[in-house]
Every structure is written in C-alpha cells, then in structure tokens.
Amino acid sequence: MKLLKKKGQMGGLQGFILSIVTIAIVLAIGLIVLGELETASKVGGVSTGEATAASNATGSIVLKMATIPTWIGIIIIVGLAFIVLSFFVGRQE
Numbered sequence: 001m002k003l004l005k006k007k008g009q010m011g012g013l014q015g016f017i018l019s020i021v022t023i024a025i026v027l028a029i030g031l032i033v034l035g036e037l038e039t040a041s042k043v044g045g046v047s048t049g050e051a052t053a054a055s056n057a058t059g060s061i062v063l064k065m066a067t068i069p070t071w072i073g074i075i076i077i078v079g080l081a082f083i084v085l086s087f088f089v090g091r092q093e
Contacts, residue, residue: 034062
C-alpha cells in the first residue's frame with residue numbers, strides 16, 4: 001500500500017475543511033429559509049387555522065436542525081484527529 005506524502009495529506013485536509021464549510025453554509029441557509037417560512041405562515045404574528053399546523057411543523061424542524069451544529073464540532077475534532085494519527089502512522093512505516 002502506497003503511503004501518503006505530505007502533499008497528499010494536505011490535500012486531504014483541504015478537502016475535509018472544504019466539506020465542513022460547505023455543510024455549515026447549507027445548514028445556515030436552510031435554517032434561515034425555514035425561519036422565514038415559519039414567520040410567513042403566521043398572520044399578524046399569530047398562527048391561525050391551517051397556518052397553525054404549518055407553523056408548528058416548521059418550528060419543530062427548525063428546533064431539530066438547530067442541534068446539528070453541536071455535532072459539526074465533534075465531526076471536526078474526529079476528522080482532524082484521524083488526519084494527525086494517519087500522519088504519524090505513515091511516518092513509522
């Protein structure tokens with residue numbers, strides 16, 4: 001098995017960072033759009049009739065999506081640890 005050189009490891013690090021940034025941007029845009037959709041489904045700041053179900057459902061989705069950023073930090077730490085450990089393992093062989 002061919003070992004990665006420093007240049008290949010840096011490319012892996014750049015790809016990892018780019019994917020995390022892309023996920024964070026998509027998540028932020030999704031939360032903004034859903035927040036605006038929840039606000040738009042309310043009439044005069046109060047949910048009425050069918051808008052109540054839509055507003056409640058959208059609010060529930062926003063609350064569940066808001067927990068995702070806590071997992072992004074964990075994913076970043078695990079990914080960086082994997083990259084650092086692979087560097088040291090590759091150096092020993």
